[in-house]
Amino acid sequence: MTPFKLTDELIAEIQQLIEAKKNADLQLLMKEFHYADIAEIADELTVDEATYLIKLLDSEKTSDIIAEMDEDIREAVLNNLSAKEIAGELKELDTDDAADIVGELPKEIVQEVISEIEDREHAKDIVDLLRYDEDSAGGLMAKELVRVNENWNVLTCVKEMRAQAENVTRVHSIYVVDDEDKLKGRLSLKDLLTTSTKTHIKNIYIPKVDYVGVNEKSEEVAKIMSKYDLEAIPVVDEIGRLVGRITIDDIVDVIREEADKDYQMAAGISQDVEADDSIWELTRARLPWLILGLFGGAAAAYIMGGFEEMFNKYTVLFLFTPLIAAMAGNVGVQSSAIIVQGLANDDLKGSVSNRLVKEIVLALLNGVILAVILLLFTWGWKGDFMTALAISISLIAVIVVAGFVGTFTPLFLHKRGVDPAIATGPFITTSNDIFGILIYFLIAKMILGI
Amino acid sequence: MTPFKLTDELIAEIQQLIEAKKNADLQLLMKEFHYADIAEIADELTVDEATYLIKLLDSEKTSDIIAEMDEDIREAVLNNLSAKEIAGELKELDTDDAADIVGELPKEIVQEVISEIEDREHAKDIVDLLRYDEDSAGGLMAKELVRVNENWNVLTCVKEMRAQAENVTRVHSIYVVDDEDKLKGRLSLKDLLTTSTKTHIKNIYIPKVDYVGVNEKSEEVAKIMSKYDLEAIPVVDEIGRLVGRITIDDIVDVIREEADKDYQMAAGISQDVEADDSIWELTRARLPWLILGLFGGAAAAYIMGGFEEMFNKYTVLFLFTPLIAAMAGNVGVQSSAIIVQGLANDDLKGSVSNRLVKEIVLALLNGVILAVILLLFTWGWKGDFMTALAISISLIAVIVVAGFVGTFTPLFLHKRGVDPAIATGPFITTSNDIFGILIYFLIAKMILGI
Numbered sequence: 001m002t003p004f005k006l007t008d009e010l011i012a013e014i015q016q017l018i019e020a021k022k023n024a025d026l027q028l029l030m031k032e033f034h035y036a037d038i039a040e041i042a043d044e045l046t047v048d049e050a051t052y053l054i055k056l057l058d059s060e061k062t063s064d065i066i067a068e069m070d071e072d073i074r075e076a077v078l079n080n081l082s083a084k085e086i087a088g089e090l091k092e093l094d095t096d097d098a099a100d101i102v103g104e105l106p107k108e109i110v111q112e113v114i115s116e117i118e119d120r121e122h123a124k125d126i127v128d129l130l131r132y133d134e135d136s137a138g139g140l141m142a143k144e145l146v147r148v149n150e151n152w153n154v155l156t157c158v159k160e161m162r163a164q165a166e167n168v169t170r171v172h173s174i175y176v177v178d179d180e181d182k183l184k185g186r187l188s189l190k191d192l193l194t195t196s197t198k199t200h201i202k203n204i205y206i207p208k209v210d211y212v213g214v215n216e217k218s219e220e221v222a223k224i225m226s227k228y229d230l231e232a233i234p235v236v237d238e239i240g241r242l243v244g245r246i247t248i249d250d251i252v253d254v255i256r257e258e259a260d261k262d263y264q265m266a267a268g269i270s271q272d273v274e275a276d277d278s279i280w281e282l283t284r285a286r287l288p289w290l291i292l293g294l295f296g297g298a299a300a301a302y303i304m305g306g307f308e309e310m311f312n313k314y315t316v317l318f319l320f321t322p323l324i325a326a327m328a329g330n331v332g333v334q335s336s337a338i339i340v341q342g343l344a345n346d347d348l349k350g351s352v353s354n355r356l357v358k359e360i361v362l363a364l365l366n367g368v369i370l371a372v373i374l375l376l377f378t379w380g381w382k383g384d385f386m387t388a389l390a391i392s393i394s395l396i397a398v399i400v401v402a403g404f405v406g407t408f409t410p411l412f413l414h415k416r417g418v419d420p421a422i423a424t425g426p427f428i429t430t431s432n433d434i435f436g437i438l439i440y441f442l443i444a445k446m447i448l449g450i
Numbered sequence: 451m452t453p454f455k456l457t458d459e460l461i462a463e464i465q466q467l468i469e470a471k472k473n474a475d476l477q478l479l480m481k482e483f484h485y486a487d488i489a490e491i492a493d494e495l496t497v498d499e500a501t502y503l504i505k506l507l508d509s510e511k512t513s514d515i516i517a518e519m520d521e522d523i524r525e526a527v528l529n530n531l532s533a534k535e536i537a538g539e540l541k542e543l544d545t546d547d548a549a550d551i552v553g554e555l556p557k558e559i560v561q562e563v564i565s566e567i568e569d570r571e572h573a574k575d576i577v578d579l580l581r582y583d584e585d586s587a588g589g590l591m592a593k594e595l596v597r598v599n600e601n602w603n604v605l606t607c608v609k610e611m612r613a614q615a616e617n618v619t620r621v622h623s624i625y626v627v628d629d630e631d632k633l634k635g636r637l638s639l640k641d642l643l644t645t646s647t648k649t650h651i652k653n654i655y656i657p658k659v660d661y662v663g664v665n666e667k668s669e670e671v672a673k674i675m676s677k678y679d680l681e682a683i684p685v686v687d688e689i690g691r692l693v694g695r696i697t698i699d700d701i702v703d704v705i706r707e708e709a710d711k712d713y714q715m716a717a718g719i720s721q722d723v724e725a726d727d728s729i730w731e732l733t734r735a736r737l738p739w740l741i742l743g744l745f746g747g748a749a750a751a752y753i754m755g756g757f758e759e760m761f762n763k764y765t766v767l768f769l770f771t772p773l774i775a776a777m778a779g780n781v782g783v784q785s786s787a788i789i790v791q792g793l794a795n796d797d798l799k800g801s802v803s804n805r806l807v808k809e810i811v812l813a814l815l816n817g818v819i820l821a822v823i824l825l826l827f828t829w830g831w832k833g834d835f836m837t838a839l840a841i842s843i844s845l846i847a848v849i850v851v852a853g854f855v856g857t858f859t860p861l862f863l864h865k866r867g868v869d870p871a872i873a874t875g876p877f878i879t880t881s882n883d884i885f886g887i888l889i890y891f892l893i894a895k896m897i898l899g900i
Contacts, residue, residue, distance in 0.1 A: 228484060229486075327744065338724070
């Protein structure tokens with residue numbers, strides 16, 4: 001498959017067709033594209049153009065396009081549609097995607113849109129899903145699934161399944177429930193392909209089935225599904241009744257967002273922003289961390305001010321303060337990133353104290369190597385061995401402390417139930433800058449006997 | 451589902467059972483656990499204990515355990531097994547997992563292991579897969595799939611499918627090929643459930659099917675599968691013949707590893723390391739970036755040395771060098787992270803010059819806010835308005851340049867075909883440190899008229 005490539009020429013061609021209202025040509029052109037590709041195209045058009053396109057195409061396709069579009073553009077396009085038109089799009093979507101869209105609509109029109117959905121069962125399912133937290137299993141699940149009663153025989157079951165399968169995009173598993181709708185187990189499609197049609201469900205279902213509670217966090221659901229290689233997982237409510245199903249494609253998004261979030265935190269960007277967000281949104285996400293860095297720098301300056309009496313004799317000490325701050329920051333970020341990633345992927349084993357000892361040994365090893373390089377440089381440059389030695393020994397101390405803080409902080413936050421990712425990036429760099437500079441001057445002062 | 455929790459007590463209990471050779475108890479205990487959980491347990495045991503466990507349990511389960519184990523431990527455990535025993539494990543695995551394991555075996559025993567695999571078809575498939583690059587579609591795909599000929603009728607098809615489905619863990623799609631084995635389209639299981647059995651394949655298959663070439667990069671495959679919400683994708687060779695299939699669970703790992711890699715790069719950690727790797731491996735991944743930082747710091751010190759004549763009169767300028775370096779670093783990391791992430795997720799649109807202009811406006815906005823705060827702090831602290839003003843104006847210049855460099859560098863590297871992630875973290879921090887300090891002193895000198 002040659003992957004779809006969004007070009008400026010294509011966008012220009014589409015814009016011209018819209019401008020000239022060449023509907024037949026547009027429909028023909030769009031027929032070739034996957035809805036995910038059209039969503040990418042729509043993201044590049046003006047709101048009016050995108051609306052024109054959505055109104056022109058068949059709602060079976062446009063519903064999926066809308067579900068895939070960028071949130072900001074979707075909001076603007078939906079604003080141009082009537083409640084009836086929005087309901088027409090929702091009708092075609094699975095309940096999970098429909099609920100996501102309804103959740104973004106302005107409160108005042110939600111009720112009108114819902115009341116315009118003809119399939120009352122579908123409308124009820126969407127409303128049900130709105131109750132759950134976005135970041136929970138309930139927020140991820142869809143109501144569409146194939147469910148059979150343990151008391152049915154295979155004939156009833158197959159008949160029922162055919163009817164139910166009509167509404168389900170992908171059948172992964174057939175879930176078995178009892179008369180109270182409690183999840184009992186599953187039937188696999190493969191078993192169904194290879195089993196005689198005369199058996200009773202009660203006798204053939206697999207009682208062992210993984211499931212998650214409706215209030216489980218999405219992150220947890222992602223971990224469970226990827227660890228056990230599940231393509232779908234049923235969701236049960238507080239008393240064990242089957243209420244929905246989560247499929248792996250929704251989890252792929254969770255994993256990507258989670259990893260992106262940790263990365264952004266490490267880079268000093270709070271909130272989920274993208275390169276194409278407005279300058280105002282980007283500033284709100286970035287400025288707080290920069291202010292933190294500014295305070296850290298001011299604190300470092302204040303600390304250095306306390307050592308001003310050393311200025312004349314030991315000028316060279318002050319030349320290396322950016323180096324010390326940078327090394328303390330780098331080591332801190334490295335150590336904390338490894339811990340945060342280990343926590344996120346659940347592959348951190350062993351005790352905290354062992355981990356700290358390991359990090360200290362590692363920091364010592366790196367510190368000594370770096371200190372020797374720096375010693376040779378400084379000695380060669382300034383010709384003063386004692387000062388060069390004092391700087392190098394201080395560097396080792398700074399690196400060890402930075403490694404310790406970088407390892408300890410995320411572990412501590414995690415224990416306290418705080419997202420450890422917050423400890424990476426500017427937070428750790430800033431605190432390590434301050435610690436680093438203080439330790440550096442104290443130790444250098446001691447060695448030089450000032 | 452209460453997720454499995456690995457406790458020290460559980461490990462101790464298992465170690466005692468192994469020590470006492472209580473095989474029946476061990477087998478009973480392990481029966482409760484999923485293979486992915488036992489793999490986690492095995493990772494915590496000594497190599498001899500893990501080997502004991504593997505030899506004790508049934509190969510149907512141990513093959514999956516081995517496939518899920520940590521690479522290092524697996525290597526050591528396989529070292530303790532005979533070629534015949536390894537072949538016994540491979541027999542139970544899908545070809546993709548089997549090929550991954552064979553790929554890690556020492557060259558000299560590969561042939562022996564392969565020759566011990568009784569199912570010659572399976573052995574041939576594994577050998578075929580070894581040819582492909584790990585990071586390509588060929589390296590990800592499995593040979594197991596359900597394939598039907600367009601010239602068959604549905605009866606033959608269903609019979610063949612049942613036989614083939616025995617070897618396939620999860621049937622996602624039924625692929626349709628012609629007499630030359632070229633991929634023509636697919637049959638969906640759902641269609642099969644709802645279609646009469648008397649139709650010819652040629653007349654019912656869906657000719658539109660997404661596929662990837664065998665040499666496509668895994669990253670590209672991941673993008674295609676997650677964009678189009680595919681749970682499996684067929685792989686074709688250079689002349690369009692169906693050679694394998696990639697399932698979404700393998701892609702989940704690719705996405706996670708890709709995101710982890712970018713994050714690690716940003717944190718100054720090259721190579722794929724984990725918290726539990728040896729100190730030596732961790733040093734190799736971390737030290738090069740620290741040495742880079744050290745050189746950067748030394749360069750900054752050298753530049754500052756050039757301004758030594760300003761020391762006595764403008765001491766305060768030197769107190770703020772760590773702050774300047776930190777701000778330049780932070781802004782650079784923020785800008786580059788947004789670009790790198792945008793490139794990775796393919797949602798970076800518009801021209802490079804627009805992007806640079808946007809980043810400069812953003813940096814100016816942030817810079818002015820930060821400069822005002824710093825001005826008030828420095829003026830209040832030292833009482834010298836002109837110096838405080840010089841420092842603040844220099845800070846704005848430093849931030850704008852840092853934002854520019856942070857945005858431009860990853861875009862430039864990407865254009866040149868280099869992984870832009872390398873431009874985040876220590877690389878950008880270090881170069882921004884140097885630029886920052888230089889700009890800072892030059893501008894301050896100009897403003898103060900020295």
